[in-house]
Amino acid sequence: MSETVSESATRKERLEFNKLQKRLRRQVGSAIADYNMIEEGDKVMVCLSGGKDSYAMLDVLLGLQKTAPVHFDLVAVNMDQKQPGFPEHVLPNYLDSIGVEYHIVEKDTYSIVKEIIPEGKTTCGLCSRLRRGTLYSFADEIGATKIALGHHRDDIVETLFLNLFYGGKLKAMPPKLLADNGRNLVIRPLAYCKEKDLEAFAEARGFPIIPCNLCGSQENLQRQVIKQMLQDWERSHPGRVETIFSALSNVAPSQLADRQLFDFVSLKPQVMAYEQDPQQQTVVGYIDAVQL
Template sequence: MTAESFLDAENADTPMSDIDKKRKTRQNKLQKRLRREVGQAIEAFNMIEEGDKVMVCLSGGKDSYAMLDILLNLQKSAPVNFELVAVNLDQKQPGFPEHILPEYLASIGVPFHIVERDTYSIVKEVVPEGKTTCGLCSRLRRGTLYGFADEIGANKIALGHHRDDILETFFLNMFYGGKLKAMPPKLVSDDGKNMVIRPLAYAREKDIAEYAELKGFPIIPCNLCGSQENLQRQVIKEMLQGWDKSHPGRIETMFRSLCNVVPSHLADTALFDFKGLQLGFPHGIVDPNAAAGFRAESEEDTPKGNGDVQMMERIDILSL
């Protein structure tokens, strides 16, 4: 039984205080917002279809708990039938509370598997002391989960990355990798055997964190890499949080830009045929069909609204 459900049961006959009412109202508001954003992401990228078996990867963190909760909620009223199965990878980290996830998942009645792989020992053996463990850890975890998805017949793998993760990855690749590359909401693995979806792609981390606290999810911290405070991603996260605080709305605008790309105004010759531009043709494009992804900057292409995500047609950098 979750902390929230236990409190509800204990206070079933007790009138709700004003504080409890406010918490419940706030929780319902956040759930509706997250449900709407997850639904929009699923529809925009066609993440879940009729008959899908979705393997929901549960780490024990706030993001994956919230993802599972919202997907279970959507499953009840979705226009398509799909199956959900929760999977946790026990990486054998010292002190990992193995009982928490099985007890929680059993309490909410969702099918689940606990996959045991000692990737912790491999990471600690291979990565020198003081170096970042996240890269190797994520590759080992990803390989294990991909293989297990095949074993249980899951054709979709749901990960709990949110909008902030996507933006952080974008800036990490730009600042440290020299690439305009983010974290796609939908991805097919290199071998073509697995499809990864990120239903929280439109959701804000601060909303997820507050929702997780209000719901009382039994959070399990990651002790393998959680103490590495100087990670490049943490630097980027702090930068974005600073922008969000000093310039409200900037994060929303930046994410919208990932969904509205003008290849002709960048400098990637593999993405746009700059060499083939000629005078005498609209925008210099001789063959419009060869440049189907091109979009001229115009009033019609300018996103409008109050900052909500607006998916536009044409090319999408997240799919590149």
């Protein structure tokens, strides 16, 4: 009996999901290997916000954990920032259902942000600093050797342009980072993953998404402007965002202007010295012009 239209559609969706899952696992595995993100005996604290990216990160890491060549432990951590109306039951219920060790860290950063930041102004900067400090301290408490954040490729490229346009700095989010306190190692396993793939994966897996009511509802954020710019570029020039991301790992310090990265002050011209031969000229080496 031939399969029905519904069965055919279901089969196609299943095949597409399998391809998507394999692609994400391959990209996460490559990022982990390229930057030595996870090592034997690591205890990785997976930071869950309740958004699509962190859910996907935990899901993929759980899958890789079963086949990885090294042993490592995963512990999920969510920070309850005491936002009004925050559904406190959602994450615990989900994590209980998949049998993952987890902690809910309660810290009222919402009141602090609302008290300091004027109404209508961007809260993301202060909110992220407060959240980061709390999570770093908690990582020390539980003995976590790595802190995994759910930033993906598009986040990294957006941050590059945010710093370039608004901060006058040429920097982004590195896949692996030593925190300012010198103790915590931060990793970004989704560094090679596209946001649209993570969106599709989250929808297919049916993650219980929790929207951010503190900053996610703000309009006209600088990041939104950058995101729209990159989306426009990608539509008119497909592959441009991937090229920009590749550039972050293909840096030529001598072609920039940072005196800390390249010794421009001591740079001197060099000339060729030739050993004369009746038949040909043979290069014997470089001699600094100032020595001639």
